[in-house]
Amino acid sequence: MKPLLLIVAYLVAVTLPLAVSAWVGGPPRAFHQELASGLGILAFSMILIEFVLSGRSKTISRGIGMDVTMRFHQLMARTALVFALLHPFLYLGTPSGGQRPWDPTRALTITTDFSALSTGIAAYLLLPSLVLLAIGRTQLGYKYETWRLLHGIGALLIALLLLHHTVYAGRYGSEPVMTWVWLALTGLAAGSLLKVYLVVPLLQKARPWRVSSVVQLTPRQWEVTVTPDGHQGLAFKAGQFVWLNVGHNTFSMKENPFSICSAPAAGPEISFMVKERGDFTCSIGQIEAGTTAYLDGPYGNLSVDNRPEPGIALIAGGVGLAPLLSILRQLRLSGDSRKVKVFYGNRAVEQIAYREELGSEDVVYVLSEPPEAWQGEAGFIDGALMDRIFSEQEFGEWVFVMCGPAAMMDAVEDHLIERGTPSHRILSERFDYD
Missing domain, CATH: 3.40.50.80 (Nucleotide-binding domain of ferredoxin-NADP reductase (FNR) module)
Known part of the structure; x- marks a missing residue:
């Protein structure tokens, strides 16, 4: 039931602005103009909800798993991109120019206020770049931490640009009710970023870990074991993973996801199997015992606990x-x-x-x-x-x-x-x- 409930919650959140826009209403327009508005509304709401999908939600991670979450995140991001790219072209043929006395509701006219249009144009150019950079991250070869920072900043910038464009250039977005809806969803998106980059690091300061051992397993694989420093440790299920930060402060971008290889029943110490691949992992063998570490988790649902299979x-x-x-x-x-x-x-x-x-x-x-x-x-x-x-x-x-x-x-x-x-x-x- 939990995956189904999460899917329903996603659909409700994404279609809420569209439903409120339909309720707000307005003079009838040509179908292609209404379709243009609808695609723009859906694209913006999907982009905002993407922040929540990628915001390290333990409820989502444990409910449907990281595999499904990330695949869904990718699919929805690309769908939003298609909707956004189609959105302006469906307005072709619509009369342009300033507001007409016979069209006070702008039912037949697109605004020529460049400040309102410019933010939409900027977001229109940035969104494909953000998606393409995510798709080609591995091939481009830049550091994971760099990509993560640029991806987060780029996504937030797009959200803010679209908020301005939607409220000041949109037929429905300028309605007070819709303005509040967009502000609430944008706040939710920004809040998910604040949680990951501010709230979680602050909480981690009170629950530090210490590296107890670093053991070489194979020529390029290591086992890193950490022990809780002044607290009871982490409650997790076998098969889950955490975001591991070793040797940096809690606000550092230098944290990576690693699966736990130790068993919950083995005690409070937690071990990770790490392969040298690049960035942080290339220096894994140089980590000294006693180095401070921080864990964010657990995440994932790769668990066989309480399953009925023989x-x-x-x-x-x-x-x-x-x-x-x-x-x-x-x-x-x-x-x-x-x-x-x-x-x-x-x-x-x-x-x-x-x-x-x-x-x-x-x-x-x-x-x-x-x-x-x-x-x-x-x-x-x-x-x-x-x-x-x-x-x-x-x-x-x-x-x-x-x-x-x-x-x-x-x-x-x-x-x-x-x-x-x-x-x-x-x-x-x-x-x-x-």
Whole structure:
């Protein structure tokens, strides 16, 4: 029910300005003009609600998961972009010029007040740039912290420009009721930014952590363990993640999402499996014990707690092992009686982490570049491999939990659906999009 309620809440929030505009009414206009206004209203409301979707809401994250949230965020952002781009062209053919005595409501006339139009034009130019930069973030190669700062500032600037344009150039936006609606939604959007960049950092100051150990697992993978400093720690479920800030003040932009690899039942210490990729992670091995850290979370719903399935398949690629290791550790510590099978894919044998702890029973190791003496599976985690391991009954009854490269998860998800696995029994978590 929770995902359904969240979807309903989203639809209500997005369509509220449109409904109020229809209630405010006005003299009838040509259909294409009403469509232009409607698309503009929907685009603006969708942009404002995007702030909430990306604002680290634990309710949304735990209710529908980060995977669905981020995919929905992307889809709605692109839909809003299409609506916004179409909006001005549908006014073509509408008489221009100043207000006519015979048209006091501006039902047939677009304003020529350049200050009101200029903010709309500026937002019209900025919005495609914001979306395209988000899509091409990885290819452009600039630092995550830089992109995050620019994305937040750009989105807020667009929202403010559109607020001015809508209220002063819009037929409906200038109505007092609509003005208050737009102010309330813009305030909600700005509030979500203030929560992430002001409220949460202030709260984190009272709950610091200390790095207790940094251990090298493989040539490019590390385990970082932090312990609570003066508080009880963090209540989380196996499979969830947090935003981790190590060695910086709470207002620093240098924080990144990492899945927890330790189990809740193991105690207050929390461990992370971190791969060297760039920026902060390249210097992970230089972090000293005692360094101050801050955690924001937990987020995500990659959890098998209280699920009814008789078996659990954990499918990991590379550092995607982290949340699944947390789940596996929790299952073992709690004495869970459900059957478990683990698939762990890597490129080379030296990249396999926690091999001694994982063991060999019900664990399938897969290497894409195996050495000559390799006794495990070679290639990739794909449908053919799963068909050799799972029975038809297991495909239909087990829950499948995945984290790893997008190509692996896409291939496995497609095969599971093809084999009849219900979608609610396929859980996945991604941190890379587009």
